[in-house]
Amino acid sequence: MLEDVCVGCKVCTIACPFGTVNYVADTGKVQKCDLCGGEPACAEACPTGAITYIDASWTGLSRMQQWADKLGNQNAAA
Template identity: 60%
Template sequence: SYGKVGAFNPAKSVMDVSLYNGGAANIPSTCTQCEDAWCMVVCPVEAITINPTTGAKEVSAEVCVGCKVCTIACPYGAINYDVDSGVVTKCDLCGGEPMCVEACPTPALAFVDEDSTGYDKIWSHTASTLVDGNSLVRQ
């Protein structure tokens, strides 16, 4: 949140860290920059556009009317409404160099090419790291 709003406030972050298995697993999630982004499709004022340099779907605060339709359309819950500004926020990849990756004190976050990721791979890896091999249970 510091890079976007100048304050260390998890409520203003474009990344969510969900706790699973009683806090034994902490899994970060953020906008996946979907190829067919539903948030973009449903925006009535076309406030979400594609950055030609990074390919990121970005919200224009000047255009957004704060209707929150995109927050409903996002299947990952990765778009948040900011009460203070009256517009939605989401990950914009920080111009291709995400601050969250740079600030992370462990190698828990990485910025990788879109072709090398997928939720099936993410969940498969996560499941393989569980001590008892049980399913993840979100808190």
């Protein structure tokens, strides 16, 4: 999510079929989840274009995760 573009209108919170886009009063912005794939409803509803969808396979995320596993870098929370 592009926080500098978000105006805090909360339209995405209404559009989310999972109810997981949350408004954060301290920042006046929303907090986005990663549950949707393809074309998330919140991104389609966002009037400012602050929320966009990027396919994780395009970013090389899986390759980065494989490399981290190979090096033994594991999430501290796990």
